[in-house]
Amino acid sequence: MDIKEKMLPAPMDGGFRMEGYWVWCGSVAKGEDGKYHMFASRWPKWLPMHPGWLLKSEIVRAVADKVEGPYTYCETVLGARGAQYWDGRMAHNPSIMKVGDKWVLYYIGSTHPFDEPVEGEVISPGDPRVIVARANKRIGMAVADHITGPWKRMDAPIMTVRPDHQDNYFVSNPAPLLDGNNELLMLYKYRSYEQTGDGRVTYSKMRLNAARAEQYDGIYVRKTEQIFEEDIELEDPFIWKEAGVYQMIAKDMKGNICGEWMGGTYATSQDGIHWDMRRNYLAYSRNVLWEDGKVRLMGNLDRPFIYFEDGKPRCLFFATSDGKEDGFMDATRTWNMAIPLKQ
16 A cells, blocks of 8 residues: 555644644544544653653543544543553553454553652653663553453553563564464564673664564464564554555654655565565655645654554555654654545
8 A cells, every 4th residue: 555645635723633642543433332542652741751651641532523522531441550450550552343242452661769850850861760670571462351341451561671681671562463363463562682792781773573463362372583683773663454465654763765754655465474675765754744735854754553444545644744854853743634536
């Protein structure tokens, strides 16, 4: 699917935003009520956009009558629940899907043993809480009978780090796909601990890997160590299946694959494990056409999510910002934007 050719102008009032909060990570499904439900991340704006999310992100549900929105906040679905839980301090990266008669919400969580931040504190990437929370990122899920909940959270993650493998620092960015009636394919991002020449401990670039489970609440078995060559650094994959072929869009961290820094890459696979990257191809650009006729360079186009209805792609969502040089560090607003797709 050529995403660029399907993208219509972005509605000015579409998507989801909230006063007083950074908003990120939109994932949408149509509920039993016929309305569109977006699961998103938010954290208070008295924290910096980055790395504030590592300490106070929570997952909320917002609702709209139209798939492109605007979405209105309804409730907090997964909030803080105590440092003793693997996801006790924060929840982030939601991905919602219907599996049989259950709603399954995939996400990442983390914890740390320190005091909660308070308004007025200076929070930096070197803050001990940030360092520990980053290293403790794991992938989990919550399950409900209805899209409005109540949600049952698990007391253990479904995917954690493996000391004797490359994904030994953290795991994040779950990208699940219901592959058939029950089996789940999941791509995810990870980093590795590495040692410098002078003996210091650091971490690797971002890599993607693949796992499968026979059912959503089964064991997620990792099938390889990484799915792309070393010169490819991606995050935020989204996957789907079309005409028997697995397809992926993801964010190009360096721009050396798609030709645009933090632009969109595109890859395909016959089995969901071994992927072929289409090099020198821009799947989507940070230069976005809006319905007022203007093209704007967005600070971010992260966490891409394609909403399908009746098997057809209807709308493309991104976490975006008004940042210029680096959307994580110089943004003053973030929101989940919607781009309708040609039918």
